[in-house]
Amino acid sequence: MSTIYRALTIAGTDPTGGAGIQADLKTFQELEVYGMSVITSLVAQNTTGVRAIHHVPLEFIDQQFQAVVDDIYPSAIKTGMIALPEMMELLQQQLNSHKNVPYVCDPVMMAKNGDPLLEKHVRAKLRETLVPLATIVTPNIAEAEDLIDMQIDDIDDMEKAAIRIVKELGAQSVVVKGGSLTGDAVDVFYSRETGLFKLDAPRTDTKHTHGTGCTFSAAICAQLAKGIALLDAVQKAKAFTADAITWSLQIGNGYGPTNHWGHRLNGLPGKNVNQ
Ligand SMILES: Nc1ncnc2c1ncn2[C@@H]1O[C@H](COP(=O)(O)OP(=O)(O)O)[C@@H](O)[C@H]1O
Numbered sequence: 124m125s126t127i128y129r130a131l132t133i134a135g136t137d138p139t140g141g142a143g144i145q146a147d148l149k150t151f152q153e154l155e156v157y158g159m160s161v162i163t164s165l166v167a168q169n170t171t172g173v174r175a176i177h178h179v180p181l182e183f184i185d186q187q188f189q190a191v192v193d194d195i196y197p198s199a200i201k202t203g204m205i206a207l208p209e210m211m212e213l214l215q216q217q218l219n220s221h222k223n224v225p226y227v228c229d230p231v232m233m234a235k236n237g238d239p240l241l242e243k244h245v246r247a248k249l250r251e252t253l254v255p256l257a258t259i260v261t262p263n264i265a266e267a268e269d270l271i272d273m274q275i276d277d278i279d280d281m282e283k284a285a286i287r288i289v290k291e292l293g294a295q296s297v298v299v300k301g302g303s304l305t306g307d308a309v310d311v312f313y314s315r316e317t318g319l320f321k322l323d324a325p326r327t328d329t330k331h332t333h334g335t336g337c338t339f340s341a342a343i344c345a346q347l348a349k350g351i352a353l354l355d356a357v358q359k360a361k362a363f364t365a366d367a368i369t370w371s372l373q374i375g376n377g378y379g380p381t382n383h384w385g386h387r388l389n390g391l392p393g394k395n396v397n398q
């Protein structure tokens with residue numbers, strides 16, 4: 124039998140299915156990687172925003188993690204919403220014990236409408252605990268600004284921020300995502316080995332971008348689980364996410380979700396997924 128690649132996401136939930144754990148599992152599945160999950164926080168949210176958050180007790184997060192690694196060892200791990208300092212410390216310990224596994228750190232701070240998923244005073248802890256362990260960290264503009272405390276207005280600033288995140292915070296590599304800037308959707312990748320790389324995609328004119336960051340980091344994780352090299356993994360994930368945004372879904376009353384089967388619709392011009 125051919126190898127079964129296995130990816131683990133450790134994150135919060137989205138009951139409407141567009142972001143968080145649910146988006147990660149859909150992405151893994153589309154990329155033919157067996158998906159597993161450890162839930163850190165249950166989030167009552169939808170496409171319009173966050174209503175309430177219920178954190179999973181620390182001991183139970185640990186039990187979920189152990190249950191996974193004792194039985195089906197992941198080929199790659201990603202973290203998304205990790206809301207409390209004690210959760211970060213626990214995962215720092217766990218990830219330190221599994222350093223052989225590629226680790227994607229998505230430093231989730233907010234939902235698309237701006238509702239916080241990580242309180243401001245806890246953000247320094249994320250910088251100290253999880254970011255230094257990352258094979259790749261995937262901040263959007265606001266998250267990158269927070270991580271290295273500088274304002275980012277354009278691609279030059281993204282490049283400066285990317286270099287600083289690797290050199291000052293100790294991540295192995297970074298991709299700063301430019302989804303919230305204007306013009307083409309340009310992301311900036313940096314690692315000491317490869318240097319700076321720009322990843323370019325045409326901007327899709329849509330507000331339906333709930334879950335883009337989760338989808339992108341999960342797609343990187345899936346590619347790393349397959350053993351694909353870092354920059355190639357990021358480029359493939361960028362293409363997958365661009366398709367998910369091109370075919371994003373006009374459902375819900377707010378920022379509609381990306382379409383995880385978008386990549387399958389290429390070559391079908393005019394196909395309306397809402398019909
Ligand atoms: N309107 C868009 N058109 C094309 N690509 C986009 C668009 N918005 C975001 N992206 C891409 O989606 C990925 C996630 O970026 P972003 O939306 O900035 O993350 P986050 O969800 O963390 O804010 C990046 O590759 C970014 O360039």
Ligand SMILES: Cc1ncc(COP(=O)(O)O)c(N)n1
Pocket residue numbers: 134135136137142143144166168203204231233234235240332333334335336337338
């Ligand atoms: C549980 C959870 N995690 C992350 C996000 C951010 O989603 P995105 O930045 O991809 O829109 C979210 N809304 N909910």
